[in-house]
Every structure is written in C-alpha cells, then in structure tokens.
Amino acid sequence: MDVVYFYITRRIVMLNKIIDHTILKADASKDDVLKVVAEAKKYEFYSVMVNPCWVSMVHQELADTEIKTATVIGFPLGATTITAKKAEMQTAINDGADELDIVWNIGKFKSKDVEYIKKELDILVNVAHENDKLIKVIIETALLTEDELKKASILVMNSGADFIKTSTGFATRGATIDDIKIIKEIVGDNIAIKASGGIHSAEFANELVRLGATRIGTSSSVKIVTQ
Structure with missing residues (x-):
C-alpha cells in the first residue's frame, strides 16, 4: 500500500491515519457507502x-x-434545535457511532447569542462524553469574519469539545490556510483542529497539518494518499 508521509516537528505522520474518509452527499447510495468502507479498509x-x-x-x-x-x-446548516441535535446524537451513538461532528447553530452565533451557543455546546458535549464518544464542533469558517472566527475558536475551546472543525463542505468554501493559522493562534494545544472541505491534494493537506490540523476530513482521501 502506498501512503503519504509528512514530517511534523520531527515526527513522521502517516496521512492516512488522520483522515476521516468522507461521503456526505445527499444522493449517496448503499453501494456508494460500501465502496467508501472498502477504501477505508484498503x-x-x-x-x-x-x-x-x-x-x-x-x-x-x-x-x-x-x-x-x-x-x-x-x-449541514446547524439550524435545528438543541433537543433535535441531542436526540440525533443519541440515536447515532446507539447505532454505533464513535465520533460525532456537530454543526453548531451558526445563525445564533452570528446573532451574538453567546448564551444559546454555550448552552448548546454544554449539552451536546456532555452527551458525547457521558457515552465515551469524541465530539467535533463545526463552526463553518466560510461564513465567519476573522473576528468571529477568533471568538468562535474561544467558545469551542472552552466548551470541552475534543475538536474544532472548520467546515461542512457545503458552504461557499472549505478550509483555508488562514483559517487554520487563526484557529491555531487562538487555541494553541488546548483543543485539536480538524480541517475539512475542499481538500483534494496531498500538498494542501500537508500544509494544513503543518500549520496545526491533526485531522483531515475529505472525500478525496484515496487520491491524496496515492499521489
């Protein structure tokens, strides 16, 4: 098997080992999903x-x-209620999910309703951790100003979530170099960073990892690790 190796602070990282191999398109069929599973195994x-x-x-x-x-x-919108998200999480956990990537309420955050965001994160992080599951919070960086991105990074970092995640892949763009730089500057090593959306090459993935991403979400996984 061919894999891509990246050097990070004198450590060798096998890129395949930090990739969430992703299929989230609306028309994905059972066969499409099984194909992705087979690729993940390979x-x-x-x-x-x-x-x-x-x-x-x-x-x-x-x-x-x-x-x-x-x-x-x-x-991908994050606009459902906290109750609905909590129920969706519990169902996924019961079905066997190990990790849960939640889209926080972007509209509430843009409305500066910090108390709502804190409540949502507190409830959902608790559900995940009470069930020994890992939780990532998708903040949708494409829709945030630089100042909002900094504030979002602080909120997620302080929530106890395991990861802050850049993107759904369904907005106007995915992760960027600047996104990761800004997030890393704010959170340091206090929370892990997942870069996702628009990552289609080993070169780009390498740079995101070098800047601080410790997980990559992509549907171009096979292309990246075999380039």
Whole structure:
C-alpha cells in the first residue's frame, strides 16, 4: 500500500491515519457507502464519515477493524434545535457511532447569542462524553469574519469539545490556510483542529497539518494518499 508521509516537528505522520474518509452527499447510495468502507479498509483511514442513516451499517462493516465510525449531527446548516441535535446524537451513538461532528447553530452565533451557543455546546458535549464518544464542533469558517472566527475558536475551546472543525463542505468554501493559522493562534494545544472541505491534494493537506490540523476530513482521501 502506498501512503503519504509528512514530517511534523520531527515526527513522521502517516496521512492516512488522520483522515476521516468522507461521503456526505445527499444522493449517496448503499453501494456508494460500501465502496467508501472498502477504501477505508484498503488504505487504513482513521474513520469513515457518513450521514446518520448509514451509521449502523458502517459500524457493522467495520466491526473487525480499528477504523472508527463517524457521523454528522445537525448537518449541514446547524439550524435545528438543541433537543433535535441531542436526540440525533443519541440515536447515532446507539447505532454505533464513535465520533460525532456537530454543526453548531451558526445563525445564533452570528446573532451574538453567546448564551444559546454555550448552552448548546454544554449539552451536546456532555452527551458525547457521558457515552465515551469524541465530539467535533463545526463552526463553518466560510461564513465567519476573522473576528468571529477568533471568538468562535474561544467558545469551542472552552466548551470541552475534543475538536474544532472548520467546515461542512457545503458552504461557499472549505478550509483555508488562514483559517487554520487563526484557529491555531487562538487555541494553541488546548483543543485539536480538524480541517475539512475542499481538500483534494496531498500538498494542501500537508500544509494544513503543518500549520496545526491533526485531522483531515475529505472525500478525496484515496487520491491524496496515492499521489
């Protein structure tokens, strides 16, 4: 198997081991999802990221591997209620999800309703951690100003979430170099960073990792690790 290696602070990182191999398109069929699962097994990706309806099947398909089952919550707009997100999380957990990537309420954040955001994060982080699951918070950097991005990074860092994640891949753009630079400057090593959306080359993934991303979300995983 060919894999891409990156050097980070004198450590060798196998890129495949930090990739969430992703299929979230609306028209993804059962065969499409199974193809992604097969690719994850072949290239030993960190996880398979799917919409919630596929979690149970993917969990069963990955049962004999170390590959994680990951899913999205409140995707892709983040505009559902806290109660709905909590229920969606619990269902995904019951179906076998190991990791949950939640879209926070972008509209509430843009409205400067910090108390709502803190409440949402507190409830959802608790659900994940009470069930020994990892939680990533998608802030959708494409829709934020630089000042908002800094404030968002602080809120997620202080929430106890495991990761701050840049993008859904469904907005006007995905992760950028500047996004990762700004987030890393704010959070340091206090929370992990997942870069996602628009990552289609090993060169770009390499640069995002060099700047501080410790997880990559992409549907171009095979292309990246075999370039």
